[in-house]
Amino acid sequence: MLGINGGFLFHLDVACNKLKSLSPLTFSGVATPYRIVFRDNEIVEIPPRLMYQKNKELVMFSLVFTNNRIERVAPDAFEGLKYIHTLYFASNRIASLPENLFINTTIRGLLDLSSNMLTGLPEGLFKSLGRLRYLYLHNNMLSSLSKNMFGRLHSLRQLLISDNPIMQMDDRLFSETQLVNLYIYNTQLKTIGDRPFVTRNNTMTLVSLYANDIEVISDSVWQDVAPNCKIFVDNTIRRAPHARSDVEIVLAGSGFVQSINVSSQTGEALSTSGFSCVGLPNSQWECTPCRQGNYGGPWMSCRACPPGGFFQNRTGQVARKGAAMNCLSCNNGTYVTPENHPGRNIGDCVVCPSGTEKCRHAGFRACPCLSNYYRRDRFRECFPCPLEGINCSGEYQHLLPGFWWTWDWGSIDNYQSYKRYVKNILTENNSYDRSTLKFQGTLPKVHSCPRKESCQNIGDGINAICQSGYGNFLCSQCMAGFYSWFDRCFECPRWWVFFLEILATVIVIIVVVLIVAWDLQRxxxxxxxxxxxxxxxxxxxxxxxxxxxxxxxxxxxxxxxxxxxxxxxxxxxxxxxxxxxxxxxxxxxxxxxxxxxxxxxxxxxxxxxxxxxxxxxxxxxxxxxxxxxxxxxxxxxxxxxxxxxxxxxxxxxxxxxxxxxxxxxxxxxxxxxxxxxxxxxxxxxxxxxxxxxxxxxxxxxxxxxxxxxxxxxxxxxxxxxxxxxxxxxxxxxxRRKKANDSSSSLVISNSSDQTPVGAADQQTDHDNQRHHVDDVRHGTCRNNDCAVVASQNDSHETTDAAHSNQPLSLPSISSSVRSITWxxxxxxxxxxxxxxxxxxxxxxxxxxxxxxxxxxxxxxxxxxxxxxxxxxxxxxxxxxxxxxxxxxxxxxxxxxxxxxxxxxxxxxxxxxxxxxxxxxxxxxxxxxxxxxxxxxxxxxxxxxxxxxxxxxxxxTACCQRAVRFIGHVCRQLRLPRRYWVLRRHPSHHNIGERHALLSGRPGSNHESVRNRIV
Structure with a gap:
């Protein structure tokens, strides 16, 4: 933040922003600053000479740095600031303060250093604060209180130093002060000296000493307190000292809290430091430390520790900036039920229900479920996951890819209730919705998809999500814009593609029909x-x-x-x-x-x-x-x-x-x-x-x-x-009847004639067919007769072989019928x-x-x-x-x-x-x-x-003619060469004649050669 110059600045409030830094001399040009608020920002450091003005000493009412991230304060940060009534540094990360921080500054009202990380205070820190009346040091890390720490605070009236790990407290610690109210509860004190409460003129009228580990108090402790002093001690003390008759000692039990009346501005500061404050009619605020099971924070109120593995047995606890809460953890495998929350002590933590991992911390539920288990209530038992189609990771039932269910059988509230519950159970922190802790409806039944790839179930798996193009029951139906093709859905083609497909199909059918008809005709x-x-x-x-x-x-x-x-x-x-x-x-x-x-x-x-x-x-x-x-x-x-x-x-x-x-x-x-x-x-x-x-x-x-x-x-x-x-x-x-009639007529003709004409005709036909087959084998057939006769012959041979044991063979269907019939x-x-x-x-x-x-x-x-x-x-x-x-x-x-x-x-x-x-x-x-x-x-x-x-x-005829033409050309190319070979080597001719004579057919070889040449 750069410097602010000029004018009379009475009040500046930059709270609840994301301001991260301040520059030196930021307010050097401000004539009369009165109240400046930097609450709820992200300031890390207070720079030197923040309020410095040359040749001028400033006087202002309040400066608020509550709830930031301040870790360091420059020694001369408040140089030039002569007087301030209240200074707030609550809820930061300050671990130490410079000894001369307030060397030339007077604080008359309140100094709030609560909810920081202070482990100790320099002895000279308060030497210039003799007029300081209220000092808040609670929720720090102070472990010991020395006599010189508060020696210069002559006007101190109220000290709030609770919730510190204080283990030692010197005698006559407050002897130079006029302390009236001392709040020193929730510490680790086990013993106190003989005269720890000595003040000037015996002014102490209230001592809150409860929630400590003190077991024995000496008889001389109370002799220095004011008349009618009220003292609060823990009820676990073993021996009570002999008290004066005008002193009231209250044995505070577990969970006791004590209210404080403060101004409205101080009430705002305490509201972020583990107190719950409410306004009173007299412009005062009554602030009460957060009770057991609760904690305070920047939200200016007390919050209960959530159900699950958390409890808080101390009062006045506050969550530091950046921390989600300030609760103690239950032992592994135990949790606080919603009915018993907030947990006030470890006894409120009970064993986690069945089906949960009892070796882990419960977290914000009744312990995590075992692997492959699910639950219907965030804080109840877990159940085994169904065997098929369900994934129970995340502690709820959701669909695996390849499976399907539907919510369209019940009311819409059933589905919405489960959806809200799933959102709840998936929330791992304390931000879950308290109204959706359980699902009391009915889940759908899971079914396997006919086509596994169609059921993708992307996302949380609550709804069955189908692949693009699929939908409806079991993701088995093609949606608009898609068509079904053998159990799959494809995007619809365009009109011209569909037309070409139909045209191609028709052409193929026509071609096949023409080929079949042509072959049948042949x-x-x-x-x-x-x-x-x-x-x-x-x-x-x-x-x-x-x-x-x-x-x-x-x-x-x-x-x-x-x-x-x-x-x-x-x-x-x-x-x-x-x-x-x-x-x-x-x-x-x-x-x-x-x-x-x-x-x-x-x-x-x-x-x-x-x-x-x-x-x-x-x-x-x-x-x-x-x-x-x-x-x-x-x-x-x-x-x-x-x-x-x-x-x-x-x-x-x-x-x-x-x-x-x-x-x-x-x-x-x-x-x-x-x-x-x-x-x-x-x-x-x-x-x-x-x-x-x-x-x-x-x-x-x-x-x-x-x-x-x-x-x-x-x-x-x-x-x-x-x-x-x-x-x-x-x-x-x-057909059998015709065959029987034909055979009976043959028997009659054989009995009447010596030479059966039918048999002779059959023999003649058989001989003709045999000679025809012989001609085929010798190469004397023409065109396709060879193939036809050969196929007929093979067919007859197959038929004869199949019916060789029958006296009368019926004509085969394939041989008797010349065309294909039904x-x-x-x-x-x-x-x-x-x-x-x-x-x-x-x-x-x-x-x-x-x-x-x-x-x-x-x-x-x-x-x-x-x-x-x-x-x-x-x-x-x-x-x-x-x-x-x-x-x-x-x-x-x-x-x-x-x-x-x-x-x-x-x-x-x-x-x-x-x-x-x-x-x-x-x-x-x-x-x-x-x-x-x-x-x-x-x-x-x-x-x-x-x-x-x-x-x-x-x-086909064209192919056969082409083959014959090629063969004829080849023979014509070879014959002249053969002729000249015979002319040049007549011995071969004589050898041929000799072989011809031996064979009994003279001149056959010569004639064949001549015929070939011709």
Whole structure:
């Protein structure tokens, strides 16, 4: 603070600022200072000549430095200050004072040096203060009182020197004073001399000597006090001296305090020094030392020691500046209850409740909780933390990442109460809210999130915080601006991105359809096509990934390793669940919030109905078209039968692909597809949520309607494979009947004719075919006949090998039918006697996920039944071997084994390890093994497709012509060189003739060479 110059300054108050320093000669320019207040600042030092004015001696009323951080006072700080009535240095950090501090200064009223760190007083400090009347030295660190300390204080009337560690007190200490009131309580005095209270004219009328350790007082102690003197001593004294009859001795018990009447200005100073002061009608203040269990401070009142590990057994205590409080600590493992606070002695500290760390200090609570414990009351017992989903650090329950709870089942007061309680329990100091010490409400129940990453729970963990884009129940639903893609939420694309995706998808579908149609057209009369072969493998692949996709979807609660979860998303792509391949309409219609499972159910049923209706419409249109065209009856029947066959094929293929997905949607919407969730820890509030979509409440009228619709739709789940089975049985029966009729006609013709024409024709056909095959082997076939005949021959050999033990072999479906029909699609890759096996595969797809879809994966029996079914199908398929092609049989065995091993892995993950959670090492081993296993089937089918496509491209006419042209050019380049070699070396020609003669064919070699040259 710089100097203040000019004018008449009567009063200056700069209290409660952040003033840190004063400069010398600060008030050198002030003519008549009267009262200057520097209370409640951060002043560290009193500089030299603070009030100095040249050739002038100042006279002022009061100077206040109370409640600062003063550590040092310059020896000439008050030079030039001749007279001052009151000087306040209370509540600072002064450890020592210069001996000549008041050498030329007169203090007539009060000098307050209380609540500092004074360890001693220089003998000459008060030699110029002969007119001082009031001296306050309480709450310092004075350990001894010597006779010369107060020798010059002739006018001293009141001395407050309590709360010092005084251990020694000289006799005749106050003999040069006219002391009236002596307050020397709360010290460490054990003995006093024979005549410690001698004063001039025996003026002492009040002696407060209580709260000391004095046990024995001599009989001569009271002889120097004034008549009617009142003396307060502790009631623990062993021997009371013989007192005069006019002296009143009061035995003060524990907690006794004595009031002091002071002026208002002094009352303000005492209010910051461990006193509680109240105003009286006569402009006086009555100041009482803070009682036991309380302490004073800069706040000008007494505060109680807080509940917990604190008590205060002394009176008049004050918290120094910078200290939060002035209380003694209970022993470790003990605390003062809120009902018994403030603690007045160590007996008020009781043992901390159960669940707490009794080896630590209680602090501002009933001892800290043990690790992984929580509490509902700051000053009550702690409870073990729940086993799953809860973090109890900080002594309260809050969510771990990957878990979820909700407060939306009770009143808002329940949540607000817990929020305030958490704020309270997280407060480590004494500033906590006393009105929120306990939580008496009900906590939510914790549930595991289907996708752990969606539940982030950042912050204090009171509320479930979802990842960006996720929300609602279990953080399982995509929010506005995001769409769901295989159990994940992605930000919605722009319109042009969505348009390009749809366009690319349509182009890919068109290209695939054109390739399939082109290949079917090429092989209309040539047996099994490349597309037919790929269809067989594709059905196996589709069946595998449809089941695996449903398994990964239904068992999403299991702790699958991260690589397997990514593989699960990839499998869901290969699952061919058409409805999940559509970008959510929510991206482009924000108000569209219809659940996905409802869309799948409605869309699946609608798709099936539309496919059947479109097939009927196409068939009827074709029928009308042929009638309008007046097609001949034989052509009419053939064309109509062909159209009917194509319609059957399209309907069968489309319904076959969508059957598992639609069946899963139907089974999911059944009443057993809902789970019960309790929202409160007492399991009183329950909600019924759909297992596949937790945003759907199963108790709503809308969902009950879908329940009934799903129950009715079960006829589709059972009816579709049943209808296919009946149709296949009827076709197989019809074909057998035709075969039996054909064989009976052959028997009749053999019995009537010596030379059976049919047999001769068959022999002729067989011979022709054999010669044709021989021609193929000798390179005499043209174009693609070689490949066709070879494939037919291989097909016949395979069929013969398969039916060598039967007397009469029925014609194979794949060889008798020249184009792909619905029957060949279902039966082509199975042996003749296993024409029904595709229906068994359809049934397997449903049964392997039936229990999981109906009852969930939490029950161990559900997973056990699913594993038993998988093993049963695997064993039956291995024993029966229904497939024609060995490679396809191995592929199917691999897919069944993979499903079985994945289910075993799921059961292994359900088993708890020693630590209560699956071992990370075990999970990593499972991840590597199952990832390789699940991708093997994709790699096998992809390799087969690439090889077949390459073969298909190579066998096209343009490729064959290019190869022939390149071969012809190469031969033409080599023939001239061969000709000149023969001309230059005729010996080679003779050798060739010799070899020709030995072979019996003279000239053959020469002719062949000549023919090559020509």
């Amino acid at each position: 092989h209309r009369r040539r047996g099994r096509s490349v597309v037919s072969v790929l269809f067989s493998k594709f059905k196996i692949l589709l069946g595998f990934y449809q089941i695996m996709g449903e398994i990964f979807d239904a068992l999403h609660d299991l702790p699958w390793p991260r690589p397997l979860t990514k593989i699960g998303s990839f499998i869901r792509v290969l699952e061919m669940n058409v409805m999940q391949l559509i970008v959510s309409p929510r991206c482009y219609f924000p108000n569209f919030t219809y659940p996905t499972i409802y869309i799948e159910f409605i869309g699946g049923l609608t798709f099936c109905i539309l496919v059947i209706m479109l097939a009927l419409i196409v068939y009827r249109l074709k029928q009308c078209y042929l009638r309008l065209k007046e097609t001949p009856s034989d052509v009419y029947s053939d064309r109509l039968a062909e159209t009917k066959s194509k319609c059957y094929l399209v309907v069968t293929v489309l319904l076959f692909i969508t059957y598992p997905g639609l069946s899963s949607a139907i089974l999911t919407l059944l009443p057993t597809g809902c789970d019960d969730f309790y929202l409160d820890e007492n399991n009183k509030i329950r909600v019924h949520r759909l297992r596949s979509d937790y945003s759907i409440d199963c108790d709503t009228i809308q969902h009950v309607t879908y329940n009934h619709a799903a129950e009715v739709s079960l006829c589709y789940v059972i009816g579709f494979p049943s209808v296919l089975l009946v149709m296949l049985w009827m076709n197989n029966r019809r 029957e060949t699609f279902l039966c082509e890759n199975y042996k003749e006697q296993f024409w029904y096996w595709e229906i068994v595969e359809l049934t397997r797809k449903i049964l392997q996920v039936l229990f999981v879809l109906l009852f969930g994966a939490e029950d161990h029996f559900t997973l056990f039944a699913t594993i038993v079914l998988s093993v049963s199908f695997l064993v039956v398929h291995a024993y029966v071997k229904p497939m024609k092609d060995v490679a396809e049989h191995r592929l199917q065995m691999c897919s069944l084994a993979s499903i079985f091993l994945n289910l075993l892995a799921a059961s292994l993950l359900l088993l708890p390890s020693e630590g209560g959670s699956p071992s990370e090492g075990r999970k990593e081993v499972l991840a590597v093994f199952l990832v390789l296993l699940n991708l093997t089937i994709v790699a096998f089918v992809a390799g087969s497709a690439i090889w077949s496509f390459a073969t298909l491209v190579f066998k």
